[in-house]
Amino acid sequence: MPHGHSSSAPPLRTSRRAADLLHEARGRERAGCIPEAMACYESAIAAAEKTREHAVLAEALRRLAVVRYQRDDSARARELCQRSYDVARQIDNDLLAAEALNTLGVLDLKTGSLEGARMNFLRALELGGQSRELWARVEQNLGILANIQGELYEALTRYGRSLEAYRGAGDEHGCAIAYHNLGMVSADRQLYDEADRYFGESLEIAERVGDVYLQALCLVNRAELHVARQRFEDARRDSEAALALYDQLGAQGAKADAYRVIGMLYRETGRLALAESRLRSAIELAVTSGSVLNEAEASRELALLYQATGRNQEALTLLNAAYRLFRRVDARRDLVHLGGKLAELEGTYLAVVRQWGESIESSDSYTFGHCERVARNAVAVARALGLDELEQTTIRLGAYLHDVGKLRVPHEILNKPGPLTHEEAEVVQMHTVWGIELLAEVEFPWDLKPIIRWHHEKYDGSGYPDRLKGDEIPVSAQIVGIVDVYDALTTTRAYQPGSPPDGALEQITRSRGWWSERVFEAFLKACAQLSGESHRADGVPVVGQSQ
Secondary structure, three states: OOOOOOOOOOOOOOOHHHHHHHHHHHHHHHOOOHHHHHHHHHHHHHHHHHHOOHHHHHHHHHHHHHHHHHOOOHHHHHHHHHHHHHHHHHOOOHHHHHHHHHHHHHHHHHHOOHHHHHHHHHHHHHHHOOOHHHHHHHHHHHHHHHHHOOOHHHHHHHHHHHHHHHHHHOOHHHHHHHHHHHHHHHHHOOOHHHHHHHHHHHHHHHHHHOOHHHHHHHHHHHHHHHHHOOOHHHHHHHHHHHHHHHHHHOOHHHHHHHHHHHHHHHHHOOOHHHHHHHHHHHHHHHHHHOOHHHHHHHHHHHHHHHHHOOOHHHHHHHHHHHHHHHHHHOOOOOOOOOOOHHHHHHHHHHHHHHHHHHHHHOOOHHHOOHHHHHHHHHHHHHHHOOOOHHHHHHHHHHHHHOOHHHHHOOHHHHOOOOOOOHHHHHHHHOHHHHHHHHOOOOOOOOOOHHHHHHOOOOOOOOOOOOOOOHHHOOHHHHHHHHHHHHHHHHOOEOOEOOOOHHHHHHHHHHOHHHOOHHHHHHHHHHHHHHHOOOOEEOOEEOOOOOO
16 A cells, blocks of 8 residues: 655745746646646746745755655655755755655655654654644654554554644645545554545545645555455546556656556456556566565565465565565564564465465375474474574474475375385485475575475484585474474375374484484474373373374
């Protein structure tokens, strides 16, 4: 969802010529006549420089920066805005300097520099907080920042303050922006009726005052709301209307959001080829405009499409790209979520990996549920070892994919009812190498590949494929390896009946040299915890059948 809308100060009352040009430029900008608006701003700048009217110059520079930003020229926009700030400081005009800082903060939001945005917004409040109008705008932008970071209550509070300030100042256009942003946070909280009402109120005012950019924002966000509510015809109408307005404005980066919502609409209504085309266009537009957030969100939506059609490897590649992009924005390690997106993304990631693991098992009815059990039990062992959440996530995902290379093992070997020949066993052992080859193009956010390649290595050096020995074998691979052996022993396979859990544990104990002592002890501890049994038989915990 587009991340809010910021407003600007009204035109300044200074000398006639420069002020008139500035006023005309602002009117043309709101009407969507962007080339004419840019020409007027540049004329106002030239006039103000000639007559040394620094206040008009600072505001004209800043407004031109806003238009450049909306047309995806972020570098030029930042340069103009910084110049506006410098001019304002030269004449000791704190309010104009604060306006420039507020706009610089908006630029930081687009490029994903959240800490820079926060600093600029707070400095703007320090310099110009005595102005009710500026205070309203900065509060609203701090609300946008909070919303991006997933602090929805803080966002709601700041948007509410902003709306009160706009009402107190009699600023109808400011109220429209506040209504839009309240709609945005309500949608994130899944308060759909409330969000729909806010977007409608904002759109009505935006149309009345002639703010084309805000009209487009309301339409594209309301379209996304319609998709969530399965009101697909309403979603199509609003998203296409938003796209037409963005075309009128020449706002290519903003078009990425409209294309993303249209792609979501096509995906949800089963038109998958069109969905893929529109979502790819959204990614390309976001990359061109330098919008990290838009690129990340469009990548995630395309990954969901690939997941739905069983294109798991492509889904993982896109999820990895989205994860890295969200992490670029979420640079502060103390932030738990980026608007809830990282948690949502990790959930999607897990679903894709689980689905892929199940697709591997579908060729062998005897092993159905194997990856699920190994993943769950491996996490239990990781917890027993005291590993942190990141390491547990790595082990869970690695467990789901540990046998992905078996996709290349011939069906007749995988399902052979009797013992394997030496040659057949060598083919099966290749699954660890083939798994890495299948995932060669996927750059995981977690270190999964050591688990996939080395879960059959043994601490005494007798494993495969690389004959690693001792602590050369990563702990994550050892954990998945020992749980994999346990599940293989307790599950009926084509070539052997399943052993009872206590018998499997006795066999594992006889082979305890295959893993480090700490991994073996953690496995026993996890077994005891999972079983809920406190007694032991012959020194080995008795556990219930793994489900």
